[in-house]
Amino acid sequence: xxSPKRSSARAVGTSGRGRTWLLPLFLLSPALVLLLGIVAxxxxxxxxxxxxxxxxxxxxxxxxxxxxxxxxxxxxxxxxIALGNSVVWVVGVxxxxxxxxxxxxxxxxxxxxxxxxxxxxxxxPWATPSVLVALMxxxxxxxxxxxxxxxxxxxxxxxxxQPWLAQPWSALPAVxxxxxxxxxxxxxxxxxxxxxxxxxDLSEAARIDGASTWRVFLHVTLPLLVxxxxxxxxxxxxxxxxxxxxxxxxxxxxxxxSSLTVPLHAYYIAYKRLDxxxxxxxAIVQVIALAAAxxxxxxxxxxxxxxxx
Amino acid sequence: xxxxxxxxxxxxxxxxxxLFLFAGSAIESIHAQTPTVVRYWLWLDDPTEPMFGDxxxxxxxxxxxxxxxxxxxxxxxxxxxxxxxxAGGAGPDAGRFKDxxxxxxxxxxxxxxxxxxxAKWPGRGDVIENLWNTGKITxxxxxxxxxxxxxxxxxxxxxxxxxxAGLKPPATFDEFLAAAKKLTDPAKTQYGFGLRGGAGGxxxxxxxxxxxxxRLVDAQGRVIINNPEAVKVNQWYIDLFREHKVAPPSAPTDxxxxxxxxxxxxxxxxxxxxxxxxxxxxxxxxxxxxxxxPVPAADxxxxxxxxxxxxxxxxxxxxxxxxxxxFVSWLSETNAMDKWSGSRQGQLPALKSVARLPRYxxxxxxxxxxxxxxxxxxWPPLPGVGYVxxxxxxxxxxxxxxxxxxxxxxxxxxxxxxxR
Numbered sequence: 001x002x003s004p005k006r007s008s009a010r011a012v013g014t015s016g017r018g019r020t021w022l023l024p025l026f027l028l029s030p031a032l033v034l035l036l037g038i039v040a041x042x043x044x045x046x047x048x049x050x051x052x053x054x055x056x057x058x059x060x061x062x063x064x065x066x067x068x069x070x071x072x073x074x075x076x077x078x079x080x081i082a083l084g085n086s087v088v089w090v091v092g093v094x095x096x097x098x099x100x101x102x103x104x105x106x107x108x109x110x111x112x113x114x115x116x117x118x119x120x121x122x123x124x125p126w127a128t129p130s131v132l133v134a135l136m137x138x139x140x141x142x143x144x145x146x147x148x149x150x151x152x153x154x155x156x157x158x159x160x161x162q163p164w165l166a167q168p169w170s171a172l173p174a175v176x177x178x179x180x181x182x183x184x185x186x187x188x189x190x191x192x193x194x195x196x197x198x199x200x201d202l203s204e205a206a207r208i209d210g211a212s213t214w215r216v217f218l219h220v221t222l223p224l225l226v227x228x229x230x231x232x233x234x235x236x237x238x239x240x241x242x243x244x245x246x247x248x249x250x251x252x253x254x255x256x257x258s259s260l261t262v263p264l265h266a267y268y269i270a271y272k273r274l275d276x277x278x279x280x281x282x283a284i285v286q287v288i289a290l291a292a293a294x295x296x297x298x299x300x301x302x303x304x305x306x307x308x309x
Numbered sequence: 310x311x312x313x314x315x316x317x318x319x320x321x322x323x324x325x326x327x328l329f330l331f332a333g334s335a336i337e338s339i340h341a342q343t344p345t346v347v348r349y350w351l352w353l354d355d356p357t358e359p360m361f362g363d364x365x366x367x368x369x370x371x372x373x374x375x376x377x378x379x380x381x382x383x384x385x386x387x388x389x390x391x392x393x394x395x396a397g398g399a400g401p402d403a404g405r406f407k408d409x410x411x412x413x414x415x416x417x418x419x420x421x422x423x424x425x426x427x428a429k430w431p432g433r434g435d436v437i438e439n440l441w442n443t444g445k446i447t448x449x450x451x452x453x454x455x456x457x458x459x460x461x462x463x464x465x466x467x468x469x470x471x472x473x474a475g476l477k478p479p480a481t482f483d484e485f486l487a488a489a490k491k492l493t494d495p496a497k498t499q500y501g502f503g504l505r506g507g508a509g510g511x512x513x514x515x516x517x518x519x520x521x522x523x524r525l526v527d528a529q530g531r532v533i534i535n536n537p538e539a540v541k542v543n544q545w546y547i548d549l550f551r552e553h554k555v556a557p558p559s560a561p562t563d564x565x566x567x568x569x570x571x572x573x574x575x576x577x578x579x580x581x582x583x584x585x586x587x588x589x590x591x592x593x594x595x596x597x598x599x600x601x602x603p604v605p606a607a608d609x610x611x612x613x614x615x616x617x618x619x620x621x622x623x624x625x626x627x628x629x630x631x632x633x634x635x636f637v638s639w640l641s642e643t644n645a646m647d648k649w650s651g652s653r654q655g656q657l658p659a660l661k662s663v664a665r666l667p668r669y670x671x672x673x674x675x676x677x678x679x680x681x682x683x684x685x686x687x688w689p690p691l692p693g694v695g696y697v698x699x700x701x702x703x704x705x706x707x708x709x710x711x712x713x714x715x716x717x718x719x720x721x722x723x724x725x726x727x728x729r
Contacts, residue, residue, distance in 0.1 A: 056396045057417035142567070143559030144498055144576040161498055163559035166506075168711055171562070252508055255561040256708035271389040272699040273729070274413070 049280035056274055069281040079282065081257045082265040083289075085172060089247075089261050090240050092173075094233055096180040101187020106217075108188060109195045119192075126185035134249035137178035141165055141250075165251050168258035175250050175259055179240070187232060194228035195221070230301045234294060241290050262286045344376040345632040350391065351405035352384040353654055354585055360652035364645055368636060375632045385508070388695055395419055395626060402627035403637050406454050408443050408618045409698045412690040415446050415453055421623040422451035426634040432642045435660045437682075443618035446690045447530075454620035455641050458649060458656035460583035461616045461681035462516035463674075465590060467492075467578045468600040478602050482521065482545065485579075485605040489555035492578035503571050503580030504549055504556035506710050507564035511702040513581040516615035517546050519686045521607040525727070526689045532727050535720035542607065544716040547709050561710045585656060587674035601677050616685030619656070657682060693729040701726035 025032075050069055055061040073079055108119055125133070140147045143163030152158040164174040198221060206216045244264045247253060253260035253268070263286060270279025353361060365377050380401070382390050388410055394400040406414075414420050423444075427433050436456055444454030466478060470492055479485035489501025505513050515525070518534075521542030525534045533539065550556045557563070557571060569586060571577045573593040581604060591599050604614045621637035623630050639645060643662045650658040651668060657678055658664050669675040688694045693701075702723060709719040 055417065056392055057414075057419050142570075144557055144567070144571045145574050160495065161558075163557070163562075166559040166562040168713075251562055252703065254507070254703060254707045255711055256704060256713055258711075260704075268700050271392075273696045273701075274392060 046280045046283055049277050050284050052277050054276045056276055065277075069278050072278060073281060073285060078257055078260070078265060079262070079285075082260045082262045085257075085259060086241065086261040086263075086286075088172060089176060090237055092176050093179050093183065093240050094236050096176070097183040097187050097236060098229070098233060100180060100184040101191055104184060104188035105191035105195055108192050122188060123185045125182045126189075128182065130182070130245035131249060133178055133182050134246045137174075137181075137246075138165065138250050141174050166255055168255055171251050171255060172259040175247050178250065179243070179246050182246075183236065183240075186236070190228055190232045191225060194225050198224050230297075234297055234301070237297070238290065238294065241286070262289075344372075344374050345629045347375055347377045347403060347629055347633045347636050348401040349377055349379045349403050349405075349633075349636060350382055350387075350401040351379060352382055352387050354384075355653050356381055356383075358653050360648060360654065364640070364648060368639055368645075372635065372639075375635060377636050388699060395624065398626070400624055400626055402629055403621060403623045403633035405457075406620055406622040408454065408620070408690065408694075409688055410695045411444070411454060412446065412692040413695045414622075415690070416692045419625055420453040421625045421627070421630055422453060423455060423623060423634060424451045426631075426638070427452060427455075430634075430638050432638060432660075435643065435662050436641070437659055437661055437664065440618065440659050443616070443687055444620055454618070454622050455637050456618055456659035457620045457641055457646070458654070459616055459618045459659060459682065460585060460656050461678045461685045462512060462581050462583055462604055462614050463677045463681060464579055464581050464602045464604055465572060465586075466600045466602060467575075467594070467598060469598045470578050471600070478600060479605045480602075480609050481605050482607045486549070486553065486555070489549070489579065490553060493555045495554075498557075498576055499578070500557045500571075500576060501555035501578050502549060503563070503568040503577035504546075504560040505563050505565070505568045505580075506550070506561040506703075506707050507567065508703060509565055510563075510706065511698050512615050512617060514546065514702070514706065515686075515688070516581060516604045516613075518542050519613040519615060520604045521545060522611065522613075524686070526691070530689065532691070532724045534727065535717065535724040539720055540717045543709075543720055545607075547716055550710050551712060561707045583656070584674045584678045585654070587672075588653065588655075601674055603677060603681055612684050614681045614685045616682060616687050618659075618687065620659075689727075691727050693727040696729065697723055697726045 051064060051066060053063050053065050053068075104122065108115065108122065112118075128136075141149075141164040143149065143161055143166060146161070146164075148164070149158070149161040153161065162170070164170045202224075203216045203220050206220050211219070242263055244261060244267065247259055247261060247264055248267075251259045253264050262282060266279045266282035266286065269282060270276050273279075351361065361379070365379055369376055391400065391404065411420075440456040440459065441452055442448065443456055443459070444452045446453070464479075471478065471488070474488075474491055476488045476491060477484075479488050485502075491501070493499065493501045504510075518525075518539065523534065523536075523539035523542040525532065527533050550560050557576060559567065563571070565582075568577070568580050569582070569589065572580045572590065575594075587601075603612060606612045621640060623633045623637065627633055640649070641659060643660060646658050646660050646663045647666065650656060650663060657675070658669065663669070664679060669679065688698070705714065705719045705722045708714045709716060714722075
């Protein structure tokens with residue numbers, strides 16, 4: 001892989017080695033400056049913050065405290081609750097979004113009258129701003145006159161209205177429900193694109209050989225979808241782990257800490273307690289945990305790709 | 310001719326540079342005549358209200374040397390945005406401000422003492438005397454916040470339901486609880502009291518705490534919110550939800566929209582709020598069905614409620630402090646104060662001359678509120694109040710309402726957060 005690239009680079013340069021890297025660097029510099037400015041600097045700054053006690057409006061009082069914030073993490077009972085909630089949130093949301101998206105994609109891939117319109121309409125939840133989604137679901141789930149309670153009581157499933165967002169056991173699942181609703185179209189669209197790329201003759205051949213619809217799906221369609229599934233789930237895991245708009249608006253992390261996730265905890269510590277140092281520490285822990293999960297996942301992905309091929 | 314072209318190009322560049330310099334100096338001279346800009350931040354409960362925009366126009370027209378440029382920020386984001394803007398050197402010159410944040414910002418040297426300016430301000434004698442305290446850290450210390458609009462908490466109740474049930478409006482904790490129990494019927498999704506455990510519920514909670522005899526700090530400013538007496542009152546408040554179940558099951562996360570909505574929809578018989586919601590409540594339920602009461606007290610001889618002041622501050626980082634004070638003091642003069650209090654943002658005026666006007670003395674909601682101002686207690690100016698009101702109270706109140714921690718644990722956490 002490497003040698004052809006190198007030789008082509010040499011061919012571009014005219015006089016001496018110095019110039020060969022100067023021109024590409026020059027051409028890349030706007031992008032590099034942007035990357036350094038909006039990615040590298042904030043990350044570096046967050047790491048620096050995590051080692052300091054910061055008085056936000058009095059920079060002279062900022063002091064280096066080494067690993068104190070990291071030691072503080074071990075003694076913080078809330079971070080443990082938040083980590084647990086984050087795992088439930090990410091795993092639960094991504095699994096249900098994926099299953100919903102897969103079913104949606106399979107339906108949208110069939111021919112039926114009005115398919116184009118349905119495909120367009122199906123994207124509405126994805127295109128709705130998070131604040132709207134949060135407010136809409138907050139009112140639908142309302143414990144005193146919410147639509148969902150009303151329907152459940154009228155159909156006899158429940159005997160009495162439930163305060164979905166005010167009970168520790170149901171608050172996080174209720175927010176997850178809203179997020180699953182919002183995220184299904186993303187999976188559906190990605191999987192639909194992958195489905196359409198599968199050549200028709202493959203499943204046709206399987207059917208001629210006598211395979212049932214289920215077996216065609218399991219042995220022909222699904223293996224060809226795996227690369228798309230793995231990539232989209234990974235992206236979704238990262239986004240979901242960092243996503244806090246819905247939780248913040250619907251429950252504020254409550255009741256108590258029952259729906260508090262790690263990024264929301266970091267936000268509260270940094271902006272409400274004005275403890276930017278400790279807030280940054282929590283954010284860094286989240287980055288490390290997420291990076292570890294993604295590395296494991298990518299490894300698994302590579303193994304699966306080998307298996308599929 | 311290469312050199313000729315180069316010469317022409319150089320001359321052109323020189324000419325352009327000269328023009329640029331000229332334009333620069335011209336702008337400079339225009340600049341010298343432009344008015345001093347005062348950047349002012351505020352939140353409004355109803356951002357569609359034109360009242361404030363009109364006030365700014367009026368002020369700018371009357372003061373050609375000053376131009377006020379205002380920016381609206383929602384209250385829920387106000388504190389965070391202000392801190393980050395000031396830290397980044399892009400903060401406003403002056404702003405609307407809550408007494409909750411006073412301790413924190415004074416500790417960070419972010420606010421300018423207004424004593425010298427107030428001494429020269431002709432309107433100072435009109436301010437209701439004890440309201441100056443809401444802008445100070447210590448009684449003898451300087452005033453950092455100009456008193457402007459305050460609210461005291463009172464209790465709304467359904468007159469029609471009380472009459473049907475043969476109940477009299479409650480004046481004590483015991484009467485309050487008895488009425489709440491009688492008006493609770495979960496089968497009809499009807500509850501006695503709209504307890505607010507979610508965002509912003511700390512003001513309602515504090516009103517009941519002080520009415521029960523608890524105090525946040527003692528006379529020396531020491532935090533005593535976790536003493537045995539406070540633990541008892543807090544337990545009474547928690548039990549409204551846990552033990553007696555007179556509050557809706559959704560109470561732990563109910564915020565303003567939910568408690569207001571539940572009262573309007575006929576799900577609750579009473580809820581505590583301030584004059585700011587009186588129009589919304591009466592519009593929906595009819596003035597005849599809505600009554601208003603002082604917050605009931607544990608001991609009716611010692612009434613108390615919560616007052617919170619939204620005043621105006623000038624920031625130490627401002628380069629036009631004099632003009633900034635001119636604007637915020639103008640807001641605290643009779644004309645502007647009456648326009649503000651009389652608008653949909655309507656809160657209690659800080660001026661004697663305005664409070665005496667018939668439109669306030671003849672309005673029941675303003676009257677009960679202004680009566681409450683005589684014995685109302687404010688959040689103390691401790692650096693931790695901002696954090697307590699933004700998050701710590703909510704998380705710990707909810708845990709207590711769910712039975713995850715005791716009344717004492719909750720108050721210990723709040724005491725700790727207050728003293729940060």
